[in-house]
Amino acid sequence: MYGKLIMNDIRKSKLISITIAAFMTAAAVLTSAAGMLGINLFGAVDHLMEEAKAVHFLQMHSGDIDSQRLQIFADSQENVEAYQLARFLNVNGADIFIGENSLEESVQDNGFSTQNKDFDFLLDLNGDVIHPADGQVYVPLGYKKDGSAEVGDNLTVHGVSLKVAGFLRDSAMNPDLAGSKRFLVSENDFRDLETFGSMEYLIEFRLKDQAAFRAFQSDYFAAKLPANGPPVISRPLLIMMNAVTDGMMIAVLIMISILVIIVAFLCIRFTLLAKIEEDYREIGVLKAVGLPVKDIAKLYSAKYGAVAGAACILGFLFSLPLSAPLMENMRLYMGDSGRGAAAPLIGALGALLIFLVVMWYVKSILRRFRKIPTAQAVRFGAPTEKSKGAKGFRFSENRLFSRNVFLGVKDVLSRKKLYATMFAVLVISSFILIVPQNIYNTISARSFMTYMGIGENDFSIHLAQTQSTDVLQAAADISAALAADEKIERYTVLSGMVFSMPAKDGRMERLRVDLGDHNAFPVMYSQGGAPTTDSEIALSSLNAEELVKKPGDKLTLIVDGEEKHMTVCGIYSDITNAGKTAKASFETRNADLMRVVIPVELRDKTAAAETASKYQSRFPFATTAVADEYVRQTFGSTLDAIQKASYASAAVAVLLTILVTLLFMKMLVAKDRYSIAVLKSMGFTSGDIRRQYMARSVTVTALGIVVGVILANTLGEAAGGVLISSFGAATFSFAGNPWFAYLFSPLMIGMCAMVATVLGIWEIGRLKISRFIKEA
Known part of the structure; x- marks a missing residue:
């Protein structure tokens, strides 16, 4: 019996069934793919660590x-x-x-x-x-x-x-x-x-x-063993560095899947409540003849169970070929995960989770059957929709809009709850479209250098002890050349040195400190600011967390054989050098010098590559890096992974906008058949009524896009910060492409919504006055 009822209901409401199935399928695909990618990622990292017999403690040393x-x-x-x-x-x-x-x-x-x-x-x-x-x-x-x-x-x-x-x-x-x-x-x-x-x-x-x-x-440090190199690398740090590229892509997919599930919930709620309203009298009759509420609810949940079950199975099957190209980078760098059998099982569990969550949500909506008064439902049917009206928005006072536009906008203001679903979906679509692209643009931007422990510059010159017998003299020679070069706007010399630091338990630890003028090329500070006196020190966020320090706290270094008491003046982001560095401006005669970095700003920004090449030729023992290229080479794999996720998010955003807008407008026209018949009887043409519905769609779309863009640049920025903070950034702000965020994305969402609206209201011309005027 249930099978026949389900098939009949699906045939009667094909668009509703297809739309909800599409969202559930998308959610299942993304969740299953994220699950399979996640278990394969951790398996691949573990497998690589075991096969290579990776180190637990690694200290690089030059000298x-x-x-x-x-x-x-x-x-x-x-x-x-x-x-x-x-x-x-x-x-x-x-x-x-x-x-x-x-x-x-x-x-x-x-x-x-x-x-x-x-x-x-x-x-x-x-x-x-x-x-x-x-x-x-x-x-x-x-x-x-x-x-x-x-x-x-x-x-x-x-x-x-x-x-x-x-x-x-x-x-x-x-x-x-x-x-x-x-x-x-x-x-x-x-x-x-x-x-x-x-x-x-x-x-x-x-x-x-x-x-x-x-x-x-x-x-190790207490024994004064060799440590003239970058900070110690631990096994957890190796795992994090190997996993972060694909891990960020997986995190973006999970974020998108959660938002798609929310959209699916909104659609289910909207369509299910509309169906309950349509069947209100029949539900009352079934209750009157003694059919238990639980059995009545089963008639409705059975359809959603069938659609959700089929969609989740389909989503799981689609996720199998989809996850293959997303694992290319993982397989290349780390090899087989050793989780070949477990991965599909995790994917299936992800799809099952979507099914269970959807069914729980459907049943929570159907609980309102208990509140339906039997006598009133049988006698009067569904209660009439309450329209609160739009205070102060009267036609007699209208000087701004045409008649049809005014009526369309007024309807949105009068029935805000009804349009909330479409509004929420457009907000989410804008969010999904903009945020992954903003994350990609931010990491690929030159300004991202400020999260790498070095201020924004046009190019930088790097010197290590391994590249020159006398690094300080080499740095002095380069500084002299820069000072004499009229093309150079400014530069500064930052010397990376290692100092001993007494720990609370009396042991000695090592702290890498970059000495120099840190106000010339400031980095991104989450608290406080750059050191301005020789007794101030700024800590990277990971160092501050490990040492349990905040601005104003004291810290002691061993400088030139004596204790030097420092005050923490700021906390900054550094996602290089294991994320554990510090910045100060004091001078020292004797310390372990690791490397020198000279950031340079040019008067003519377009000459960065040419000037960097000139200095590379003149000082071949140094390494010059144009800012954009430096970021690209450091985060190339991560950028590729996030770009793949951004393409997937764009496809999902377009799908959400078109399907939900089409579904909403078709259901709105069906719901308003009596009102449309009345308007036609008053002399409004089908074109007039279509323009009213277009005005409604434009109003909701515009509001949804505006709110979506705002949230994408606030909540989205916070979400991006969570991803970036996983490898050492204490604070994060988008450096997105304004053309994409404020022009292309709104136009894309708006055009999709308008096309779907035109298709959704096309049948208004076919509605007959004689047939639907009787529905009063």
Whole structure:
């Protein structure tokens, strides 16, 4: 019996059934895909960490090293499972040629390594440990993805020629955020290359108890072991850096799926209440003859159960091929997840969750059957709709609108609750369209540098100890050249140094501090501001969180052998260098200098690439990076992932707008058949009435778009902040494309709504006065 009733109801209301099924299918597709991508992502990261036997503690060091002291320390630590000292031959990008092109413009620290013996293995694309033959080189995957290298290419460094034999997965340096890239060669080739670069060391440990990482790190620093390099890299940080690119895409998909579910709920509520109103008298009769409310509700829930069940099954099936292209980046960088059987199960559970939530919502609406008065329903049918009217909006006082436009706007103001569904959907559509694109535009914008620990500039010059024997003298030479260059508007020199810092438990910790004028190129501060005196220090958000510090708190550093008491003046965002840095402006005679960064602003912004190239040629030991290119290379994979999500969100926004507007206008015309018949009997033509409905649609669409744009730039900004904060940004503001947010998006949503409105009100001309005037 239920099957026959369901099929008859679906045939009678095809558009309603198709629209609701479409939204449920979209929600199921997105939820299932996000679930499968999520489990595959975490599985792939774990699988890579296990296959490569990834490190638990990694300290990079440039300069002299005492391997015997390190071995003694490792032997004395009960928590050490394994220790090794790996070499990293840092070679200037301008000296590395792949084919005819050099890596001069690469912002990564490119270096050569040999395969490790015990752990931190470099793997091929099959997940096997690589053992290159003499004359072979395995290249980081990033250069395969951007097209810089292909298998069979020749790689040359100062006449040493190597054949690209393949590409490697690197658990420590896979992500663009890592800042360094390892090329794998044989021991013999490494010896041949050794004279063309500067040696750095990777001091690596695997721990028996990872929970004791902080204690082990404190012991390492207390022993005054080599630490002239970036902050220590831990296993959780490796996992985060490897997962963040695909993780952000998954987060955007989840956000979209939640909004689609909300739209589905709005449509279900609107259509179900309309159906209840239409069947009000019949419901009263069924209650009068003694049919239980539960059984009456089943007649309605059965249809939605059938539609939801079919839609969720369809959504799950669609999600299987959809998730494949979205996992390309994951498979390339991390390989198989090892969760092949579990992923479809998680996807199916996601679709089942959508089904259960929809059925719960339908049943919650149907509870109002209990409140329907039987006698009144049988005698009078559904209660007449109460129109509150639009106070102060009288036709006699109208001087602004034409007659039809006035009547359309007045109807919207009189029946606000009725139009709330369409309004809410247009708000959500605008939100879905704008927010992912704004996130993409923000990360790809030059201003995003302010979240990377360096202020906005036209190009920057980077110097490391591995690139020059005397970094400070090299920085002075570059500064002199910049000062004499009339094209330069301003610049500043920021020296990255490492200082010891007494912890509360008496142990010594290490803090990387960038010294210089931090007001010249300010970064993004969430609290306070840049240091202005030599006793002030600003902390990155992750450092502030770990050290439990806020502006006004005290902090002690060991500077030139003496304690220097500092006051925290600000908290800023830094999503590079493991997110753990600090900024100060004092001077020091003796500290571990890691690198120097010189941000530069030009008088002519268009000459950035040309000027950067000139300084790269003049100072080949340094690395110059044009701002836009620096951001692109650091976040290239992340940008690709978010762009894919933004394309999906645009398609969803268009689908939502067209289907819901079409459904709403058709149901509104059906609901207003009597009113339309009355208007026709008064002399209004079908064209007049269509213009009234167009006016209603334009009014609601305009309001929905305005509110949607506002929310996209407020709540959407907060949502984007949650994503970015996952890797070190304390504050976040959109740097979106105003043409897209304020012109293209509203036009796109508006055009979709207008096309759907025209289609939805087309049948007004076919309504006969004689037939529907009797419905009074």
